[in-house]
Amino acid sequence: MRRPITALLGAAVLLFSLSANVPLRARQAPAPEQRSLQLEGLRERVVITRDERGIPYIKANSDEDLYFAQGYATATDRLWQMDLLRRTARGELSEIFGKTTLEEDKRRRTLGFARVAEAEAAAASPQSRALLDAYARGVNAYITSLDAKSLPPEFQILQYRPRPWTPADSLIVVKLFYESLSTTWRLDIMREALAGLPPAKLATLLPEVSPLDVLVVGTDRKAPVPTNASASRSESWNSPKTVKAMNALAEEEAIANRSLARVGLYAESLAASNNWVVSGKHTASGKPLLANDPHLAPSAPPIWYLVHLSAPGVRVAGVTAPGLPGVIIGHNEQIAWGFTNVGPDVQDLYVEKFDTENPGRYLTPTGWLDADIRREEIKVRKTLTDPATEVAAIDVTVTRHGPIIFEQNGRRYALRWTALAPKLNNPDISYSLNRARNWTEFTAALRGFTAPMQSIVYADVAGHIGYYAAGKVPLRKSGDGSVPYDGSTDNGEWVDYIPFEKLPHLFDPPSGIIVTANQRIIGTDYPYFLTRSWAQPYRARRIVELLQQKKKITADDFRGVLGDVYSIAGASFARESVKILRQDQSLKSDEKLQQTLAAFEAWDGRLNVDSAVAPLVSQMRLAFRSKILNEALGEGIRSFAWSNFDTTLDWILTTQSADWLPQDFKSYSAILYSSYQDARQALTKSLGADESKWLWGEMVKARFSHPLAVAPLVGLQFTVPPLPQNGTGGLAGATVNVGAAVSMRLIADPGDWDRTQHGITLGQSGLPSSPHWSDQLADWQAVTPRVFPFSEAAVAKAARQTLVIEPPRQ
Secondary structure, rough: OOOHHHHHHHHHHHHHHHOOOOOOOOOOOOOOEEEEEEEEOOOOOOOEOOOOOOEEEEEEEHHHHHHHHHHHHHHHHHHHHHHHHHHHOOOOOOHHHHHHHHHHHHHHHHHHHHHHHHHHHHOHHHHHHHHHHHHHHHHHHHHOOOOOOOOHHHHHHOOOOOOOOOOOHHHHHHHHHHHHHHHOOHHHHHHHOOOOOOOOHHHHHOOOOOOOOOOOOOOOOOOOOOOOOOOOOEEEEEOOOHHHHHHHHHHHHHHHHHHHHHHHOOOHHHOEEEEEEEEEHOOOOOOOOOEEEOOOOOOOOOEEEEEEEOOOOEEEEOOOEEOOOOEEEEOOOOEEEEEOOOOOOOEEEEEEEEEOOOEEEEEEOEEEEOOOOEEEEEEEEEOOOEEEEEEEEEEEEOOOOEOOOOOOOOOEEEEHHHOOOHHHHOOHHHHHHHOOOOOOHHHHHHHHOOOOOOOEEEOOOOEOOOOOOOEEOEEEEEOOOOOEEEEEOOOEEEEOOOOOOOOEEEOOOOOOOOEOOOOOOOOOOOOOOOOOOOOOHHHHHHHHHHHHOOOOOOOHHHHHHHOOOEEEHHHHHHHHHHHHOOOOOOOOOOOHHHHHHHHHHHHHOOOOOOOHHHHHHHHHHHHHHHHHHOOOOOOOOOOOOOOOOHHHHHHHHHHHHHHOOOEEEEEEHHHHHHHHHHHHHHHHHHHHOHHOOHHHHHHHHEEOEEEEEEOOOHHHHOOOOOOOOOOOOOOOOOOOOOOEEEEEEEEEEEOOOHOOOEEEEEOOOOOOEEEEOOOOHHHHOOOOEOOOOOOOOHHHHHHEEEEEEEEOOO
């Protein structure tokens, strides 16, 4: 095939283009209202109706035909994204992108996702295998229909054709969700490095509880109180070796985050959603309402795909990810459900002792054992103007605990992780969850939930609400896995998993309200260990406050909560800063500061795009945080974020703890004034000297990235202009609306499913030429998800296009 000149021009810069930017308004191209196709692999006739947003409503007479059609429809809209997802998980990006993604590929080959997914597919139940096969046949029916000119533009630009989809490809996409939502092993190494700090100081740096916590299950035996342990630096732990290890860890984390962000699956600090449900006693309709907005990195196209599926025994609507059969989050005729990440510690590290004389052997309790040395050959594109490849080979060392995932200072760490256990993972969950009709069937379905542990809220048409934290969490022989084990012993062996009945759950709580936002969900009286690292409680606390303000809640109220941008942490920081700085008489002559403090006092605490206060507050708080941590840890350590510390930071400022005041400052007024000056310098550097441009929407923009968007000429079609962003996920303390990271919004209404609202960020289609490339963006920005029709009558009324697919005539 002759290469288009535009592809050659674009390829020259793709080596450095794989991480950011954002699409021109889609060109309107009306599609025929009705058409038909004959496709090999179908048993009976299937009808795919699409509405004004291009959402497919698929009606079939059997499960296999239903999932065949879902695979076909999804590939029609998102084929290149599907290929990108599986290549990312399989460690095959360098075959199309070249050396720029080689380190990412090495990482995924080391984890061995492909081998695990293949093993899971081989061991799947006959029913699961049949449905995975059907979905794959549907995808491949679409691939087969494409020629060189009709392939999605990314394939044409990069000059390759997708290979057939397989059942294992669907299973391997789930591994990226695992990686995004359950990666805690770096924190284990960090805790190991910080172990030399005084215990009281370490407990305050890495707190597990907060006064703002919103518990879902259980109670705290005593109120959490931060410690006044000295923050002065402990040189004994901050050795060159420790600095080197921590910095190497930060670099490894950066590679992983960049890779996940490219496919829309990066979840900052494991914080990845809000969800809540209220019972009918709190709603205007007398029926429950349920909301969910997962937080993941913005991408073009989005990570979610809306779909409506109907066959005998099932009628379900919601979102899935491209490549995954069924519906992940949504509702059927009887129940609705929504997910947020729990983030349990399901990854343990083991320091393996290798034989210096025979490096292939490592020590176990029964003596030396040969490690499995696996050769991985990675195809690497030589140049981006030519698809020819060369091979980069790596050797992966696998011990009885898992692959060696990290090496530093002569220590080799093996990783044990639930995601890498083929026998543990069950592909049946979406099938059974989509068909559950009540709490009993819902919880029965969740027994097979083996994906990253989720806080799942529930509502049904009978008026019940509930909650279950479902997933596999290991029980260890000793310890809790929060620091690496000595791999030569059996102390850290996994002996079982928390029994399903003992996982956190509740049904029809007296309060009538359940809220989760990645915060600590369990009280200290919970008898099992989940994790030592929870997300900040700000979002959960704010949601509860807003819900409690209303006596009879409506869907409009839910939209208001979803769009809320009040920053608890930012407002508190501004308030305390004013109190402390106004008391310092030496600062009275700084007119600019006094004007700023007056603005702080008048600020409503909201991170709106036009706020001139929010940028200063956020940058000032970041500078203050940095000064406190640099004193405690030393400036040689590269930034390594952990979210638990932020509420402790609030406590430090509120109490003006003498023990946490850095040695270079005589008072909290001095450190705050220095932070204020740093904030002004940062804003001048990033936004310019004109202070009228220092607005939140100028500082923080939503960017929907496509890997090819920065390529000259050809990249323009993939580019979405940056949007001023309301809210934040972290700069000034997370708000309910985290801005660009809101990947979809759902308000489910069991009182009338046709009033359910559901929307994603950009649009259903991954094709820039489609009218559905970015037609949902305005609704996303305004926090006005559209109604998602559900009943047969509503679907028929919403229909704009109909595709009938049938088996070939004999």
